[in-house]
Amino acid sequence: MRYPQTRNSRRLSSAGLSGFDDGGIPATVPGSEALRDGQLTRHGLRTYRRLHRDVYVHRSAELTALSRARAAWLWADGEAVLAGFSAAAVHGTRWIGVxxxxxxIRRGSRRSVDGIEVRxxxxxxxxxxxxxxxLVTTPARTAFDLGRWLPVDRAVEVLDxxxxxxxxxxxxxxxVAGRHRGERGLASLRDVVSFVDPGAESPPETRTRLVLIRGGLPAPETQIxxxxxxxxxxxxxxLGWRRWKVLVEYDGEHHWSDERQRTWDIERMERLAELGWVxxxxxxxxxxRRPQVIVARVRDRLRQAGAPV
Structure with a gap:
């Protein structure tokens, strides 16, 4: 069967797709095939470490969710479809831990091995x-699977x-869910999809949004x-509400460790205050530790701005 070729909007790393690092060294190889084709010598193979049966990763290569996906693909010898976190990584999703x-997904087989889950x-x-x-599950099918397989909050982070x-x-x-009635996890998936917002740019932003919504506040807009x-x-x-000119900002580590970022934050906050934003x-x-304090502070600012909260 012929499957459509697709590329996501973000450029994927050459190591993840082609198996080569930026220096032209094969990052992930099927050992026996590399030896047979003369791509590597036995001495050269010693510069690799075994990740799966007959699948080796160069010792200098960074192990990522994307390189793990390619290694799993080689392990299956092309007789499977990458799914779940592996498919998400191939489609360019960030925030997936190594x-x-x-x-x-391999029809008729569920024999998993260390580091590879087979469904x-x-x-x-x-x-x-x-x-x-x-071969990879489409973004929609990938989201359908992860939304059923993961706990709700983690699923919302990944699907965002x-x-x-x-x-x-x-x-x-x-x-996609409408075409798979009767599958396990559909109730959880519906809950997940109701919270998904493509505007979120990091898991902490997603967590902040969920805290606010579950605290009874109106759903905030993202990337205002x-x-x-x-x-x-x-x-x-x-995050925020344009109508009431109230914003919620997550301060990641770089806001404190990067001096230039810190300077811009100070200047930006002054300009926002001048324009009437809280x-x-x-x-x-x-x-x-204190999500309820966040909700209380935001509710207070919204109430002061005239919001019916």
Whole structure:
């Protein structure tokens, strides 16, 4: 069967798709084939470490979710479809840890090995595409699977990123679900899709949004463009409500460790205040330990701005 060739909007690394690093060295190779074809000598193979049966990764290569996906593809000898986190990585999704197992769908087989989860889920022909040499579930099918397989909050984080990085719309995920009635996890998937927002640019932004919504506040808009008095956009805010000019900003580590970023943050906050915007800043510790304080602070600012909260 011929599958459509697809490329996501973000350029994928050469190591992930072609198996070569930037220096032209094969990063991930099937050992026996590389020896047979003369691509490597036995001495050369010693510069690699074994990741799976007959699959080797160069010792200098960084192990990522994308390189794990390619290694799983080689392990299956092309007789499977990359799915789950592996498919998401191939489609350019960020924020996938290297510790996540690669995932394959192979009909009739569920024999998993260390680092590779094999599933026997049914795939429709238009739910598979080709990226480079590899068969991969489409972004919509990938989201359908991850939305069922993962805990709700983690699923929302990953699907936010998948939608942001591929242009996938939540309605497309629901469309796939409509063709797989009776599958396990559909109730959880519906919950996940109801929270997905392609505007989120990081997991902490997603977590902040979920805290606010679950705290009873109106769903905030994401990536709000902020205009100066001449109508020129000079910044974008993580979350907020334009109607009441209240913003919520997540302060990641780079806001404190990067001096230039810190300087811009100070100048930006002054300009926002001059334009009448109120900003509530949030950090990782508050999200972990005091989410109720975040909700209370934001509710107070919204109420002061006239919001019916």
């Amino acid at each position: 510790g996540e197992s690669a995932t394959l 026997a889920d049914a795939l429709l022909p238009d739910e598979v595409c080709r990226v480079g040499e590899m 990123s998948l939608c942001h990085d591929t242009g996938l719309r939540p309605a497309e995920i629901s469309s 463009p902020i205009e100066d008095r001449r109508g020129r956009v000079f910044a974008r805010a993580d 900003v509530v800043r949030v950090n990782a510790e508050q999200l972990r």
